[in-house]
Amino acid sequence: MDAQEAALDQAFDCPGNYRAANPSALRCAKCNRPLDVKDARLTPTGYVCPYYIKARVATFYTAGPQHYVVAVIIAVVLGVGVGLALQLVGQVSFFGLILTLFVGPAAGGLVAEAIRRANGKQRGQYIWLAAAIGLAIGATPFTILPALLALLVGSPGFIFALIPVAGLALAAGALVSRLRF
Ligand SMILES: [Zn+2]
Structure with missing residues (x-):
C-alpha cells in the first residue's frame, strides 16, 4: 500500500449509505456505519460494509x-x-x-x-x-x-x-x- 492509497483509506466514506437492517455493535472500519454481521466483509484492515468493497473494486481497476x-x-x-x-x-x-x-x-x-x-x-x-x-x-x-x-x-x-x-x-x-x- 502506498501513501496515496493509505490517505484514501483514512478518509473514506463508503458510497451507497449502507444501513444495517438490525441493531449491531459491529461497525464498518471505513465509514463507521453500524454493520450487520451478515453484510460484513473481512479485509486486512477490519470488517467493512458491502459498499466499500464495491467502491474499492472500482478504484482498484483504473486502466482505460x-x-x-x-x-x-x-x-x-x-x-x-x-x-x-x-x-x-x-x-x-x-x-x-x-x-x-x-x-x-x-x-x-x-x-x-x-x-x-x-x-x-x-x-x-x-x-x-x-x-x-x-x-x-x-x-x-x-x-x-x-x-x-x-x-x-x-x-x-x-x-x-x-x-x-x-x-x-x-x-x-x-x-x-x-x-x-
Ligand atoms: Zn462502509
Missing part, C-alpha cells in the same frame, strides 16, 4: 481503453518473438521439449512484465485476457500454424510440431497468472 491497446500491441509484437523462439527451440528434437518447458513460462513472464511496466500503476480487470489474445495472435504463425499444416499434410513430424504449441500454452499460462494476480 488506452492501457488495453498498449497491452495488446506489446503482446502481439513480443508474441512474434516468443513464437519464433519456441519454433527454434522446438527444432532441437528431444531436448527441444525440455527446453520448451523452461522457455515457454519464461517468455510469458517477460511479456507480462513488459506490459506491467508500460502500463505503470494502471490495473485492468481483463488486461490478462487482452494480453493472452495478443500473445496468441503474435505467436500463431510460428506455433499453431505449422502444427496445423503438419497435421493437414499428414507429416510424421506432427508430434514435434506440437512442442511449440505446448510452449505457447505454457507462455500464455504464465502471462495470465502474472497479470491476473
